[in-house]
């Protein structure tokens with residue numbers, strides 16, 4: 001549905017030059033929810049704004065539903081953009097118009113007649129759960145309600161693609177959840193393709209099917225959400241995942257931790273579980289096979305894209321040779337094992 005071919009975008013000149021997009025290639029299939037995650041300044045907004053050509057790439061092609069947008073003239077582009085809806089972090093509603101009038105705006109541009117507008121607006125209000133807010137003004141709405149209005153407006157002309165530019169970044173966690181659920185629901189009901197850019201792993205984890213990481217304008221990793229969480233390839237992906245799961249060494253352990261083993265100290269390890277490893281009874285097998293006892297200090301498991309993943313902080317008590325073998329055994333069974341030190 002959305003194909004980006006070799007997109008490049010540079011801002012500024014000479015020393016001030018910033019490469020915002022660097023040979024970006026992406027193929028998003030119809031009906032998917034695709035998330036692009038990256039840190040601040042990585043190029044996320046530039047990327048999503050290039051999809052509907054709010055930003056023109058310096059080179060490369062944007063192909064939407066088989067039409068090369070980058071080859072169209074102004075008028076043709078205007079037509080083609082009807083297939084694309086967009087929502088923003090700060091909602092971009094018109095404060096002087098009621099909720100119903102905001103939603104009606106794109107229909108007025110399309111010269112729908114009054115009765116058709118009324119009917120479509122009513123349908124959209126029901127879809128986003130705001131039947132009772134038709135006649136209020138944006139100032140009277142919460143952030144989540146404003147984003148619902150923006151979603152209804154973006155869907156007014158039945159686009160095939162919805163672009164979401166940090167759509168939940170201005171919302172609290174509960175409201176974020178409800179907006180993400182609404183987007184998932186809309187994706188399901190309308191079979192609309194959704195491209196979301198975000199700096200929040202929560203967004204990727206909760207509703208995306210596929211994910212890409214953008215770093216300094218480059219898409220450095222693309223994968224299904226399940227594979228992304230179970231087999232992250234890049235260091236940045238690993239860092240993003242680790243940041244969603246908070247697992248810290250208790251202060252008292254930190255004080256005692258030494259980088260080298262000493263007599264009667266034992267390794268303190270961080271074990272990373274993912275997809276393949278998470279269901280196997282590895283810890284009990286470890287005790288049986290190597291006579292290594294595992295004392296769990298803390299553990300945190302999560303669920304995304306149909307796979308479980310998580311981390312465990314544990315001490316391994318045993319003979320040092322046996323402990324080494326036990327660590328090897330865990331690695332062979334697809335756990336990531338990090339020896340943090342000895343306590």
Ligand SMILES: Nc1ncnc2c1ncn2[C@@H]1O[C@H](COP(=O)(O)OP(=O)(O)OP(=O)(O)O)[C@@H](O)[C@H]1O
Nearest residue numbers: 011012018020038039040041042043044045046047
């Ligand atoms: N109009 C512009 N003029 C000059 N530089 C720009 C312009 N727009 C973006 N940039 C630069 O391009 C890079 C990518 O910016 P972009 O806004 O796409 O990043 P981002 O990942 O969306 O960041 P954030 O999450 O902070 O919004 C940044 O270094 C930014 O400073």
